[in-house]
Amino acid sequence: MINERSINSAVKNKLKKYDEDVISLLEKSDLPDFDYRHLAQLDRLETIGTRWPLLAEIALSQREPSV
Amino acid sequence: MIRVAVQGCRGGTGASSIIAGLAQALVDAGERVLCIDLDPHNLLRLHFNHDWRDENGWANAVGNGQSWHTASFALGSQLHFLPYGHSDTHVVPTNALHADDWQQRLDELDEDSYRWVLFDLPAASFAQEHFPADVTLIVAHADPACHVLLARRQFRESDYLLVNHFAPSSLLQSDLYTLWQAQYSDWLLPWTIHRDEAMFEALAHKRSVTAYRSDCLAAQGIRNLAAWLLARHEEAA
Numbered sequence: 349m350i351n352e353r354s355i356n357s358a359v360k361n362k363l364k365k366y367d368e369d370v371i372s373l374l375e376k377s378d379l380p381d382f383d384y385r386h387l388a389q390l391d392r393l394e395t396i397g398t399r400w401p402l403l404a405e406i407a408l409s410q411r412e413p414s415v
Numbered sequence: 416m417i418r419v420a421v422q423g424c425r426g427g428t429g430a431s432s433i434i435a436g437l438a439q440a441l442v443d444a445g446e447r448v449l450c451i452d453l454d455p456h457n458l459l460r461l462h463f464n465h466d467w468r469d470e471n472g473w474a475n476a477v478g479n480g481q482s483w484h485t486a487s488f489a490l491g492s493q494l495h496f497l498p499y500g501h502s503d504t505h506v507v508p509t510n511a512l513h514a515d516d517w518q519q520r521l522d523e524l525d526e527d528s529y530r531w532v533l534f535d536l537p538a539a540s541f542a543q544e545h546f547p548a549d550v551t552l553i554v555a556h557a558d559p560a561c562h563v564l565l566a567r568r569q570f571r572e573s574d575y576l577l578v579n580h581f582a583p584s585s586l587l588q589s590d591l592y593t594l595w596q597a598q599y600s601d602w603l604l605p606w607t608i609h610r611d612e613a614m615f616e617a618l619a620h621k622r623s624v625t626a627y628r629s630d631c632l633a634a635q636g637i638r639n640l641a642a643w644l645l646a647r648h649e650e651a652a
Contacts, residue, residue, distance in 0.1 A: 393597060396590040402559055403594065406566050 417531050417648050418521065420548035423538035424555040424564050429579045432614055433554055433637060434535045435462030435623035440634075440641035441531055442493045443625070449487070449529040450496040454537040460498040463490050464621045472500020483520050495529070514545040521547065531644075550644070552577050553602075557588040557595070565595075570602050577640070580614070581607035604643070608636035 373379075397404040421437075423430040431454065438448045452459035452472070461467055471486040478501075487497040521532065534548065551574045555561040565576070576599050582588055595603050608614075611633035617624040625634045 389593070389597060392593055396594055400559075400587065400590065403562065403590070406562065407594075410566065 416521070416524070416526055416529060417550075417644075418534065418548045419531060419644065420534040420536050420546055420551040422536035422551060422553055424553055424561045424568075426538045428538070428554040428556055428561070429608075429614065430538070430552075430554045431459045431462065431535050432618065432624060433552070433577070433579060433608065433640070434459060434533050436617075436625040436634065436637035437641055437644075438494055438496070438531075438533055439623040439625040440638045441644075442491070444641060444645060446493065446531055446645075447529045448494050448531045448533060449524075450494070450533045450535065452497065452499040452535045454535050455499055456537070457499040457501075459535045460488075460496060461621055462618060462623050463488070463494075463496050465496075465498065470498075470501045472498035475500040484524075514547055518547040549573060550575065550647075552604075552640075554579050556580050557585075557591040557607075559587075559591075562591055562594075565599070570599070574602055575604050576602045577604050578607040580610040582610045604640070606636060606639050608633050608640075 397407060419437075421430045421434050431452075434450055438450050441448050450459060450463075455474075457470070457472065460469075460472075465488065473483045473486055476485045477483050484497060486500060487495050489495050517534075524532075534546070536546065536551075551571070553565075553568075553574055553576050555565060555576060555578055557578055570576075576595065578592060578595070581592065583592075592607070609632040611624070611631050613628040613631040614624050614633045617627035620627050624631065625637055628634055
């Protein structure tokens with residue numbers, strides 16, 4: 349009989365295994381780290397740039413190296 | 416004595432209204448506060464029920480060779496304010512706004528007289544970078560003009576950016592706020608002061624917004640600011 353405690357334990361083990369798998373994959377493939385948390389924000393910022401030309405112009409000037 | 420300078424990113428951002436509301440919020444929390452108006456427009460006093468015909472202030476006093484704090488006024492036992500005074504700039508010596516002079520003037524005060532000294536700095540032209548403040552709040556509207564001016568500004572460690580009159584239903588304001596969250600994450604305060612008609616009505620009633628309508632959205636934003644300052648300086652102490 350499966351009780352609640354054994355289900356929780358099974359879920360935890362599964363999650364732990366998932367974490368370990370991801371970590372080991374990253375380590376094995378030597379993938380570079382990237383800022384995945386801000387993808388939604390980057391999308392939004394890109395949209396803002398297309399919507400308002402002045403904001404895009406300022407953002408561009410801030411990216412250019414100062415002479 | 417904790418020195419807080421409030422400066423508009425440009426004119427008309429509501430810096431004086433925020434100072435007046437903040438002073439009242441700090442007094443409500445049991446603090447002793449002195450407000451000093453360094454803006455020649457001489458408007459801060461009007462938030463404190465002062466007679467608009469009375470043009471006495473620290474600038475006149477300094478110009479006439481008197482002590483700078485002779486023109487201070489009391490509003491209850493916890494709140495004092497010092498108007499700028501006559502707005503005719505030739506009365507004011509050119510060095511009267513000099514940061515070193517204000518450091519000396521503050522040194523003249525008894526350390527226990529006030530826990531908070533709030534300065535209303537004039538916008539833009541005033542060289543605030545050497546001003547003797549522990550915290551400088553830069554007040555901005557989420558509009559393109561402030562965006563341009565902020566892009567030119569060098570932020571210091573003690574600077575914080577506060578968005579006033581924020582209307583989240585405006586697409587442009589919402590976009591600018593998102594942009595600032597990304598660009599100025601180290602300086603942008605994590606709440607805004609919402610656009611609220613009570614802010615304008617308060618001045619028409621010659622009161623601060625926190626005294627005029629303590630339950631309004633703008634007053635809530637200003638109380639957040641007071642709570643943040645109190646917590647910040649509790650930690651520092």
